[in-house]
Structure formats: C-alpha cells, structure tokens
Amino acid sequence: MPLITAVDVVDVRFPTSLTADGSDAMNKDGDYSAAYVVLRTDADGVEGYGLTFTIGRGNDLVAIAARQRGEPLVGLDVDQLVGDLGGTYRRLQSDSQLRWLGPEKGVVHLALAAVMNAVWDLAARRAQQPLWRFVADLEPEALVDTMDLSYLSDVLPRHEAVAMLTALRPTLDDRLAVLDASGYPCYTTSAGWLGYSDEKLRRLCQEAVDEGYRYLKLKIGASLEDDLRRCAIAREVIGPDRHLMIDANQVWDVGTAITWTRALSHFDPLWIEEPTSPDDVLGHATIRRAVAPVGVATGEHGMNRVLFKQLFQAEAIDFCQLDSCRLGSLNEILPVMLMAAKFGVPVCPHAGGVGLCELVQHLSIIDFLVVSGSTEGRVAEYVDHLHEHFVDPCVVKDAAYVLPTQPGYSAQMHPASLDVYAYPAGSYWAGRPSVA
Numbered sequence: 001m002p003l004i005t006a007v008d009v010v011d012v013r014f015p016t017s018l019t020a021d022g023s024d025a026m027n028k029d030g031d032y033s034a035a036y037v038v039l040r041t042d043a044d045g046v047e048g049y050g051l052t053f054t055i056g057r058g059n060d061l062v063a064i065a066a067r068q069r070g071e072p073l074v075g076l077d078v079d080q081l082v083g084d085l086g087g088t089y090r091r092l093q094s095d096s097q098l099r100w101l102g103p104e105k106g107v108v109h110l111a112l113a114a115v116m117n118a119v120w121d122l123a124a125r126r127a128q129q130p131l132w133r134f135v136a137d138l139e140p141e142a143l144v145d146t147m148d149l150s151y152l153s154d155v156l157p158r159h160e161a162v163a164m165l166t167a168l169r170p171t172l173d174d175r176l177a178v179l180d181a182s183g184y185p186c187y188t189t190s191a192g193w194l195g196y197s198d199e200k201l202r203r204l205c206q207e208a209v210d211e212g213y214r215y216l217k218l219k220i221g222a223s224l225e226d227d228l229r230r231c232a233i234a235r236e237v238i239g240p241d242r243h244l245m246i247d248a249n250q251v252w253d254v255g256t257a258i259t260w261t262r263a264l265s266h267f268d269p270l271w272i273e274e275p276t277s278p279d280d281v282l283g284h285a286t287i288r289r290a291v292a293p294v295g296v297a298t299g300e301h302g303m304n305r306v307l308f309k310q311l312f313q314a315e316a317i318d319f320c321q322l323d324s325c326r327l328g329s330l331n332e333i334l335p336v337m338l339m340a341a342k343f344g345v346p347v348c349p350h351a352g353g354v355g356l357c358e359l360v361q362h363l364s365i366i367d368f369l370v371v372s373g374s375t376e377g378r379v380a381e382y383v384d385h386l387h388e389h390f391v392d393p394c395v396v397k398d399a400a401y402v403l404p405t406q407p408g409y410s411a412q413m414h415p416a417s418l419d420v421y422a423y424p425a426g427s428y429w430a431g432r433p434s435v436a
Helices: 061-073 078-083 085-093 095-101 106-126 131-137 141-147 157-184 198-211 225-237 254-267 282-292 305-313 330-343 356-371 417-419
Strands: 002-015 033-041 046-053 184-188 213-219 243-247 269-273 295-298 380-382
Touching: 002 061, 002 417, 033 061, 033 106, 046 061, 046 106, 061 085, 061 095, 061 106, 078 085, 078 106, 085 106, 085 269, 085 330, 106 131, 106 330, 131 356, 141 157, 157 330, 157 356, 184 356, 198 213, 198 225, 213 225, 225 243, 225 254, 243 254, 254 269, 254 282, 282 295, 282 305, 305 330, 330 356, 356 380
Parallel strands: 184 213, 184 380, 213 243, 243 269, 269 295
Antiparallel strands: 002 033, 033 046
16 A cells, blocks of 8 residues: 655745736735645655645745644555545644644644645545545545534534535536536636736736626725726726626725725625735624625635634625635535535635636535535636646636546646746746745
C-alpha cells in the first residue's frame, strides 16, 4: 500500500499588482498568491494537490503553517487516509497547540484548508474521478461522516443532514443532465477591478456582454463620486436587463454602508458584497434591512462554519459567498452549504484569486447535484486570470462553467509555473528585493 512520504509546500506569487488585476477598495496592490501543497507518496503517479489563496506578503507564513499542518500525514497509508476523510480532518484539527493560534480562523485555518484540499484531491484521484463526481457518488451517511458538524447541532443535527442529502439523491441524474447540457452559470469580475481606467472598464464590460455574461460585478468603495460614474458606465454598457453586482470589500462601517448603497441603488444592483466587517453578523443584518431590495452578500472572509451559522440565524445575508480556501475544505464547506439550503440562502462562491475558480467550479456543481438541488438565484464567480498555470484549468463557455472531467480537484499547477513564480527563488522573483 502506498504511504505519504512528504508534504511539500511552495510559496507561489504572481505579480498581478503590475496590471491592477484584483484591485479593490481594501486591497489596492495585491499579488495573487498561493500556499501550494503537494502530498507525495512512494507510488508512481499517486499525489495530491491543494492550495490556499493570499495576495502576497504573508504567504510565507501560511506556507510555514501548512507544513506544520501536513506533518502528521507523513508515514500514513494513503488508502486509510482517503478512506476516512472525516477522521483525517479531525486528526489535523486535534493539534491543540496549532488550534489555539486560531482557533479555526486566520493563518492556521488557511493552512488547514490547503492541506485538506490536497487530501480531497488525492482521494478523487485515487478513485479516478473529478472531485464533484467523487462527492456525488458517496452515500449520504458516508458524506455526512466527512463533515465537521461541531457547534452546529442546534441548527444542523446529523440526522437532518443525512435526510437532506437522501431526499435529493433519487433525482441527481436529472440535474447532472442539466449540467452536461448547459454547465453551471457564472458571473465575471474581470471587468470591474477598481484600478482599471474608465476606458478599460467600458471595453471589458462590452466584451463580457459579447461573451454572453448576464451577471457582472464591479468593485466600489473608495470614492462615491467615482462609484457613481463607474456604475453609470457599467449600467450603460450592459443595459437594464443584465445583473450588476457591487463589492465594497469590507471598507465601510454600518452607517456608511447604508448611505453609500442607497446612493448607488439607482443602478439597480443585485447585491452589495462585503459592505462591512466580515465578522459583524448583526451589522450585516442591519444593513440588509436598510438597503432592501438590494441584497446583501458576504462570506469570502467567513472564517468558519459557526460564523455562517450566525449569519443564517440572524437573517443577515441574501447570498452566501463561502470560499474554497478559507473554510477547512469540504469538511467544513458541506455543512455551510447544508445550512444555506435549510435557510433558503443561495450559495454563490467567491472565486477571485489564483486557483479559486478551479476549485469553486466543483463546489457549485456539488451544491446543485447533492445539497440544494437548485441553481435558482445562484451564480458562481469567475475571473479570467492565471488559469494557464494549471494542468486542468477551468473552462467557461457561454458564461457557464463546463463540467470538469479529469480526476481530482483541478488544483495541480504546472512545474514550469512553479519554476518561474515560486517565491523568492523562482526566476521571476530572483534578484528582486524581498517583500516577504
């Protein structure tokens, strides 16, 4: 039986700040980065790949934490590891000294996500299935066994999770036929980064319309005057029948969020995203009541399943934007999806960052096939950046993610990309001043 022989972690950084890709009101000069994990084994061709996303400085801290998170896996039997995905997650989470540094938030939780993403990738590769298919084929009881339901029993007891999954299982093939025919709907953020000129914004909005997008997102929040002008440009180009979303990236307090969103409501935004601190559950609830019918969306910085539980309980959000790399992989993502389905909140995952689109396509497909059974009000994020660095990049056609067909979680990066963009020794970064 193959054994885990090493957990390799690479600090990978792409200089996206040079072109303002990814720029927003909070993060003006990010370099899209990843703590990239490879689970090595003593069997040829048996490896697992995972990552978590950052925007530059501090990515080295996450990489160090990921090495510590992954260390207990070395020497374990691969089949036992992937045969008990819930037990593997709990084994890593049970390190009380690392857990104390969170708990279940920040650098150590990002690191856990990177390692567990690699474990799920390894499991799907071992089964010779794309991750979404691997998850869809698990029996409800077995799938619930993988989940972290701790602190959720008042909202999502185990028997209810099993019942929800069981109820949808007979019609799974019907939904799969829908995805085979039309893919999973997505929206684009690529047109609306805050650092883009008005001319570039106008051109990219038109290109998005020409490519069939019916949902476009615009970064806002630095200047109301600029936002009024930029929203006017976007709405003029996309017309009245397409959806415009706006994203403030956490820069406002509650009162400012209400005032600013009301000022932009003339442009009929579908949602205001991250209007305030991601931890302010009651603040989001207050904003939601005050800005309706504009919806409130958040979740990319939702630190764990307990925060999402409170957002749902407080009726604080209209759209759940969980992140594939901030929550503790599918072990924590699946319970959040189930809670969202129970509370009737559409899951529209965050995917603005290197590798996130590759992962998120699987999550949205899983939500539709296994958890919610619906695409009503749901649309996954897509950004057209850095996909060329992945062995199995996501494919978008007619504004929809095409079903991935290759085994795994689509997280494997090309060795040549690592040679160039590994920090600080990759050929791009070598000789440049250190910014770690």
